[in-house]
Amino acid sequence: MIPETLKKALEARVASAITAREAAVDVMKELQAHYGWLTDEAVEEAASLLGLSPLQVEELATFYEMIYRRPVGKKVIHVCDSISCWCVDCDGIIEHLKEKLGVALGGTTADGMFTLLPCCCMGMCGDGPAMSVGGIPYGKLTPELVDEILEMERQKI
Amino acid sequence: MPKLIIDDIPVEVAPGTSVLEAARSVGITIPHFCYHPALAIAAACRLCAVKLLDGPVKGIQMSCALPAQDGMVVSTTDPEALRMRQLVIEWLMINHPHDCPVCDEGGECLLQDFTIAGGHSRRRYQGKKRTFQNQYLGETIHHEMNRCIECYRCVRFYQDYAGGTDFGVTGSAGRVYFGRFQEGALESPFSGNLVDICPTGVFTDKTGRFRARYWDYQFAPSVCQHCSVGCNTAPQNFQRETIKIVGRRNDQVNGWFICDRARFDKGYLNDPQRPREARLDGATCGYDVAIDAAAKAIGKFVAQNGAESLAFVGSSRLSLEGMILLAQLARTVDGARLCYFTDGGELTGSAAAARLLNEKNSAYLRDIEKAECIALYALDLMEEGPMLALAVRKAFLAGAQIYLVDGDPIPAREKLPFTFTAVATLDEVPFEGGGRGVVIAGAGKKDADLLDQLASGGAKLVMLQPGPNAMAGGLLSLEFGGQAFSELASAGKIKGVVCFEADLPEGLIVDVEVVACADWRTGAAAAKAPVFLPTTTWVESDGTAINYEGRAQRFQRTRVPGLPLRGLDPKYYGSTADAVAEHPPRVHRKEVPGGAERDAWRVMAQLIERLGGRTIEEPLTGRWSKLKDLDPESEGVRVFNLLQGDPRTDS
Numbered sequence: 001m002i003p004e005t006l007k008k009a010l011e012a013r014v015a016s017a018i019t020a021r022e023a024a025v026d027v028m029k030e031l032q033a034h035y036g037w038l039t040d041e042a043v044e045e046a047a048s049l050l051g052l053s054p055l056q057v058e059e060l061a062t063f064y065e066m067i068y069r070r071p072v073g074k075k076v077i078h079v080c081d082s083i084s085c086w087c088v089d090c091d092g093i094i095e096h097l098k099e100k101l102g103v104a105l106g107g108t109t110a111d112g113m114f115t116l117l118p119c120c121c122m123g124m125c126g127d128g129p130a131m132s133v134g135g136i137p138y139g140k141l142t143p144e145l146v147d148e149i150l151e152m153e154r155q156k157i
Numbered sequence: 158m159p160k161l162i163i164d165d166i167p168v169e170v171a172p173g174t175s176v177l178e179a180a181r182s183v184g185i186t187i188p189h190f191c192y193h194p195a196l197a198i199a200a201a202c203r204l205c206a207v208k209l210l211d212g213p214v215k216g217i218q219m220s221c222a223l224p225a226q227d228g229m230v231v232s233t234t235d236p237e238a239l240r241m242r243q244l245v246i247e248w249l250m251i252n253h254p255h256d257c258p259v260c261d262e263g264g265e266c267l268l269q270d271f272t273i274a275g276g277h278s279r280r281r282y283q284g285k286k287r288t289f290q291n292q293y294l295g296e297t298i299h300h301e302m303n304r305c306i307e308c309y310r311c312v313r314f315y316q317d318y319a320g321g322t323d324f325g326v327t328g329s330a331g332r333v334y335f336g337r338f339q340e341g342a343l344e345s346p347f348s349g350n351l352v353d354i355c356p357t358g359v360f361t362d363k364t365g366r367f368r369a370r371y372w373d374y375q376f377a378p379s380v381c382q383h384c385s386v387g388c389n390t391a392p393q394n395f396q397r398e399t400i401k402i403v404g405r406r407n408d409q410v411n412g413w414f415i416c417d418r419a420r421f422d423k424g425y426l427n428d429p430q431r432p433r434e435a436r437l438d439g440a441t442c443g444y445d446v447a448i449d450a451a452a453k454a455i456g457k458f459v460a461q462n463g464a465e466s467l468a469f470v471g472s473s474r475l476s477l478e479g480m481i482l483l484a485q486l487a488r489t490v491d492g493a494r495l496c497y498f499t500d501g502g503e504l505t506g507s508a509a510a511a512r513l514l515n516e517k518n519s520a521y522l523r524d525i526e527k528a529e530c531i532a533l534y535a536l537d538l539m540e541e542g543p544m545l546a547l548a549v550r551k552a553f554l555a556g557a558q559i560y561l562v563d564g565d566p567i568p569a570r571e572k573l574p575f576t577f578t579a580v581a582t583l584d585e586v587p588f589e590g591g592g593r594g595v596v597i598a599g600a601g602k603k604d605a606d607l608l609d610q611l612a613s614g615g616a617k618l619v620m621l622q623p624g625p626n627a628m629a630g631g632l633l634s635l636e637f638g639g640q641a642f643s644e645l646a647s648a649g650k651i652k653g654v655v656c657f658e659a660d661l662p663e664g665l666i667v668d669v670e671v672v673a674c675a676d677w678r679t680g681a682a683a684a685k686a687p688v689f690l691p692t693t694t695w696v697e698s699d700g701t702a703i704n705y706e707g708r709a710q711r712f713q714r715t716r717v718p719g720l721p722l723r724g725l726d727p728k729y730y731g732s733t734a735d736a737v738a739e740h741p742p743r744v745h746r747k748e749v750p751g752g753a754e755r756d757a758w759r760v761m762a763q764l765i766e767r768l769g770g771r772t773i774e775e776p777l778t779g780r781w782s783k784l785k786d787l788d789p790e791s792e793g794v795r796v797f798n799l800l801q802g803d804p805r806t807d808s
Contacts, residue, residue, distance in 0.1 A: 043338070053322035055338040062327040062334075 002034055002045060010049050020050045024060050028067050037068040065119055072115040073108040075134035075153055081118045084125035093129045094118070096143045100150065113154060161212070161229035168225070176220040176231055177205050187233055188242060188271040190249070190356045191308035192221035195413045196318060202308050203245045204271065208235035217241055239276065246275035249306045252287045253357070255280075260304065262358030264371035268306060271356075287331055294324075295342025297421050298351060299363045307333050310354045314347075314414075320550050320574025321345035335359065344572075346543055349420035353404055353413075362401050364421055368723075369395035377713035378405060378789040380702050381419040382474065382695045385622035386542045387704030387793075388415045391715075392423070392696045397749070398721035399426045399696055409521060409792040410708065416543035425678065426696055427721050429729065429739040432679055433751035436689040444690070444753050448760065451655070451673035451688045452767035455490060458653045458672050464492035466652040467672070470642050470659040471497050473624025475757055476700030477709065477784070478776035480629050482761040483657055484637040489770040494640055494651065497630035499661055501641035502602035503623040507631030508639075510600040510620035513612040514707055516797040520595045520617035521706045526551040527593060532586045534598035534611060535563035538573065541599050541621040542705065549597070550574045560586045588616050595619060600705075601627070621705050629703040632800070656682040657757050658692060675760050691754045693718050698756040701777070701784055703796060709784050710793035719752030 002010075010027050017023040027049055031042040038046075038061055046061075047054045061067045068076070079097060081090050094105070097116055101109050108115040114133075124130035127139025131146075133153050138145070160169045163180045170179045177187050178194070191202040200222040207220045212229035217238060220231075232238060250272060257263040272278075289302035312335060315321045323344045328334045337343070343351075351360040374393040381388045381402075388411035393401045402423055404415040425431070435447035442450075458467055469487040471480055480497060487495040498504035525531065525548040538546045553559055553575035561577045562585075580586060588594035594616035600608065601623025612618055622628050633639060645651045646665045653670040654661070663681035674686035677694045695702075697718040703709050720741045730736045741750035762773040777785045783799050 053338070055323050055325050055327075058327050058338045059325045062332075063329045065329075 002031065002042075006030065006034060007049075014049055021052065024050055024052070024057065025064065025067075028057070028061055028064075032067060037071050043069075065117070068115075071108070073112050075113065076115045076117060077131055077133050078117050078119035078122065079131040080120070080122055080124070080129065082121040084121070085128035085130055088128045090129040093131070093141050093143070093146060096146055097131075100147065114150070159225045159227045159229075161225050161227065161231060163231045164233055170225050172224075174225050176207060176218070176223045176225050176229070179225045180207075180220065180231070180233060185233055187220050188246075188274050189221055190267065190271065190306060191310060193310055193313075193354060193413075196310065196313045198222050199309050199313060202249065202306065204242055204249070204275070206238050206241040206245065208232045208238040210235070243276045246272050246277040247281070250277060250280070251282045251284075252303070253306065254286065254303045256304070260301070260358040261299075261361040261366045262304075262355075266358060267356035268304075269357075289334060292336045293340040294337065294360075295348075295363075297363055297417065298343060298348060299361045299366060300336065301359055301361070302334060302336065304358045305333075305335060306357060308356055310356065311335055311351050311360065314350060314354050315345060318414075318550075319345050319347040319350070319547060321348070324348070346417050346539060347414060347547065349417045350404065350414045352420075362420075364423075365393075365401040368398075368400045369393075374400070375716050377715040378711075379696065379715055380710045380712040381415060382625040382702065383418050383422060384542050385473075385625055385627055385705040386411065386544050387625070387702055387708065387710055388419055388544055389710070390415055390419055392426075394696070394716035396722035397716055397719045397752075398723055399423050399716070407792055409523070410704065410710070411544050412522065412547075414544070414547065418543065426694055429720060429725055430679075431677060431751075432683065432689065432691045433718075433720065434753055435691060438687050444755065445763075447688050447690055448763050448767065451690065452764055454672050454688060455655060455764070455768065458670070459490055459493070462652045464490050465494065466650065468494040468496050468640075468642060468645055468651050468654045469657070470499070470654055470661065471630070471657045472499070472659045473497070473622065473627035473630050474658040474660075475626060475630075476695070476698065476712075477626065477629045477703060477781070478700055478758040479657060479756070479761065480626070480633050481778075481781060482758045482765070482773065482776050484633055484639075485770070485773070486655075486761045486765050486768075487637070489765050489768050494645060495637055496642040496645070496659075497634050497639045498623075498627075499642045499659065499665070500602070500623075501644045502604075503627070504631075504634060504639065504641040505605050506600035506603045506608065506620075507622055507627045508634045509603070509605040509608040509631075510622065510705075511628060511631030511635055513608055514618060514620065514797070516795060518612065518618050519706045519795070519797070520597075520619045521708070522548050524593075524617050525549060525595050525597070525619065526555075528552045528557050528595040528617075530558050530560075530586065530588055530594040530616075532560045532562050532583060532588075532594070532596045532616070533577065534583065534596055536597065536599040536621065538597065542597075542619075545597065545619065545621075546574055558587070562586060583611070583614065588614065597621070599623070600631075619705060626702045628705060628707060629701075632703065632796070654682070656686070657761065675757055677754065690760050692757040692760060693754045697754065700756070700758075701787065704793075707795050707797055708793040709787060709796050709799075711784075711787040711789040711791075713789045717749060717752060718754040719749035 014023045027046050032038045035042050043057050044054050047057045105118050124139050129141045130139045158169050166183050168179050168183050180187050187205045189205040191199045200219045205220045206217050209215050210230040213226050291300040294300045312326045315324045326335050352362045373395050376391050376393045379390050379392050381390045389405040389407040390402050391405045392399050402420050406413050434441040435444045437450050471483045487493045559577040561579045562583050596611050596616045597619040600620035653672045655672050656674040658676050661682045671682050671685040673688040674682045675690035675692050677692045696715045699714050701711050729739050758776050
C-alpha cells in the first residue's frame with residue numbers, strides 16, 4: 001500500500017499526461033523510490049494508476065535497466081561495459097569491483113549497501129571507464145579511485 | 158500501379174503492396190518469419206532480405222517493409238541476398254533447442270521449412286544457449302519459450318489485433334520473453350491463434366499434443382458449426398479422432414483467424430459415448446432395419462392420428478441438404494408439420510432476417526471493418542459471433558464510433574476488445590446518411606417489427622442467427638411454411654414427432670410420442686424414441702451451411718465416422734461395464750467399429766423412398782441446384798441473387 005499523498009501526486013501526474021502510458025516511467029520511478037525496488041505489488045498499483053494491465057506495466061518495467069524488479073541494495077552501481085569503456089579496460093574495473101564488493105554482477109553486498117549491475121552506456125564515453133553509484137556518475141575510473149568512491153559513498157549514508 | 162521486375166518476371170501490383178507480397182503474387186515465396194499479412198509490419202527477423210539491382214532504392218532491403226515502386230529490379234536469388242538470409246537463419250537458430258523430434262510443431266513448422274530453404278544445415282555455434290522458465294498458460298496452450306526466435310508475431314496478434322492485455326513481451330535484448338505477468342490461463346477468447354501464428358513451437362495446442370504428425374493427419378476444408386459466422390477451419394484427424402482444429406483463411410468471412418470455441422470445443426466429436434449404433438426398442442440393430450421400422454412407425458402414426466398431428470423437427474445443426482430434405486420428407490407425409498426451430502422467438506427472428514436481408518443491405522466482414530459507425534443492438538457479441546468482435550475492433554482502431562444500443566447490458570463475463578458508448582435507442586446513433594454504418598443485432602428472440610425497423614434505417618445489417626445454420630432454417634421456413642415446435646406443442650396440435658438433430662427440451666415432449674429420432678448426440682428425444690438412427694457430425698459429412706450474411710459455404714468430410722482407434726480415456730475404466738461397452742469390439746470385422754452413422758439427409762432420403770416418395774440422389778435441387786458445385790476452398794457465395802424470384806413471402 002502506498003500513502004494517500006503519494007497516490008494523489010501520482011494520479012495528478014497521470015492526469016497531466018496526454019496519454020497515461022507517457023507517465024508510466026515517472027510512476028514506476030516514484031513507486032520504486034517508495035518501496036526501494038519495483039515490487040509485484042507496485043507493478044499492480046502502477047497498472048491501476050495508469051489504466052494498464054499489470055503485464056503492460058511489466059513490459060515497460062523490464063525494458064528499462066534502472067527500474068529494478070528485484071530487491072537491490074541501498075545504492076545501485078551501474079558500471080558501463082559498452083564499447084567505449086571496454087576500449088579503456090572496463091573489464092579490469094568490473095573485476096576490481098567484484099573483488100572489492102565480494103559479489104558477482106547482479107549481486108548485492110552482504111551488508112545490503114551496494115548492488116552491482118553492468119550497464120550499456122551512460123553517455124560518458126569521453127570519461128571512460130565510467131560508472132554511477134546511487135545515481136551519481138563517476139568517470140576516468142582507476143581501481144584506486146573506485147576504492148575511494150566506494151568508501152565515500154558508504155560514509156554518505 | 159507500380160511495375161517492377163522480380164527475378165526477371167515483370168510484376169504489376171496495387172500501390173502500397175510490399176515487394177514480398179508482389180513476389181508471392183507471381184509464385185516466389187521469400188522466406189519470412191515476422192511478416193504476417195494480417196499484422197502490422199515489424200521487420201524484426203531480417204530474414205526476407207532481397208537485393209535491389211536497379212531502381213529508386215538499391216542494395217539489400219527487407220522485402221516485407223519495402224513498398225513496391227516503379228522501376229525496381231529485384232533479385233531474390235542474388236548471392237549477396239542468399240548469403241544474408243543464410244546468416245540470419247543461422248543467428249536465429251543459435252538459441253533454438255533443435256528439439257524437433259519432441260516438439261509438436263515438427264512437420265508443420267515454418268522455422269524448419271525456412272531453415273532448410275535458407276541453406277542453414279550445419280550448426281557452427283558451440284556456446285551455451287539462452288534458456289527460459291516456461292509459464293502455465295491454461296489448459297489449452299502449452300508454452301515452450303526456449304524455441305522462440307523473437308518474431309513478435311504472438312504479441313502483435315494478441316495485443317494489437319485481438320486487444321488482449323494479459324500477454325505480452327517483457328525484458329530487452331537477449332532476455333526478451335513472451336508471456337504473462339503471472340502464470341495463469343490466457344484471458345483472450347482468441348488466444349488459440351497463437352498456435353497458428355507462431356512460426357515455431359513456442360505455443361502448441363495442449364488439447365492435441367503428441368498424438369500425430371502433420372503427415373498423419375486426414376484433413377479437408379471445413380466450416381465451423383458453433384455460431385452463425387461460419388469461420389473456415391481445417392479439422393486435423395488421426396485414426397478417426399479429431400486431434401486439432403486450425404483456422405483456414407477466408408478473407409470474406411473470418412480472415413486468418415478463428416475463436417477459441419472453434420478451435421478447442423471438439424470433445425463431443427470424439428466422445429466414445431456418442432450414439433453410434435442404430436437402435437430399435439432399446440436393442441441395437443442394423444441401420445436399414447431401423448429405417449424400415451421408422452418408416453413403418455410413421456405410417457402407422459399417420460394412419461392412427463392423422464398427418465397434421467405429426468411434426469418433422471430439425472434444427473440449425475442440420476446442413477442445408479438436411480433441411481431441404483426435411484421439407485420434402487414432411488411433404489411426402491402429406492399434411493405433416495415442418496419445424497426447423499423449437500423456439501418461437503428464434504423462428505420469428507431467423508425468418509425475419511431471411512426476409513429482410515438482401516445482397517445490398519447484408520453486411521459482411523469487410524463492411525464491418527470499413528464501417529465508420531457501428532451500433533451493437535442488444536447482443537452479446539462474444540457469445541453470438543466472437544470473430545465479428547475483431548472486425549469491430551479493426552473499425553474502432555481506424556476511428557469508427559461504436560455504440561451499444563438498448564439498456565440490455567452486455568454481460569461482463571467477456572470484455573469487448575474495443576470501447577463503446579452506451580445509448581438508449583438507435584435514434585441516438587449518428588449514422589451519417591447511411592454511409593458506411595453497420596447495425597449488428599442478434600436475430601434470435603427479436604420480434605419482426607423491431608428487425609423491420611432496424612432494416613429501414615439505411616445502415617447495413619448484421620443479424621446474427623441463433624444457430625450455425627439458422628439462416629438456412631429461416632430461408633426454408635419462409636419457403637415451406639416452417640413452424641415453431643414449442644408453439645405447436647403448447648397449443649396441443651402435435652401428438653407425434655420425428656426428430657432430426659433437434660434439441661427438444663424434455664418438458665415439451667412429455668405428452669408427445671417420439672416416433673423416431675436421428676441425431677449424433679443424445680438428448681431427451683433420443684432417450685424416448687423407440688427407433689434411433691445415429692447421424693454424422695459436420696466433420697464426418699459433406700454439406701452446405703449458410704451463415705448470418707447469407708453466404709453459402711461448402712464443408713467437406715474430413716474423416717470417416719467411427720470410434721477413435723486411440724481407445725478409451727482412463728475415466729471410462731471407473732466401471733468395468735462401461736469400459737466393456739465403450740471399447741471397440743475385440744473381434745475381427747470388416748466394418749469400422751461404431752461407423753454406422755449416416756448423413757442426416759441420406760437418412761431422410763431413405764425414409765422418403767420407403768414412404769412412397771421418389772428416389773433422391775442429389776439434395777440440392779430446384780433453385781438450390783446452383784450450389785451443387787460450390788467449391789469448399791472458395792470464399793463461398795451469397796444466396797440472395799440465387800434465390801431471386803423465389804417464393805419468399807412474409808410469414
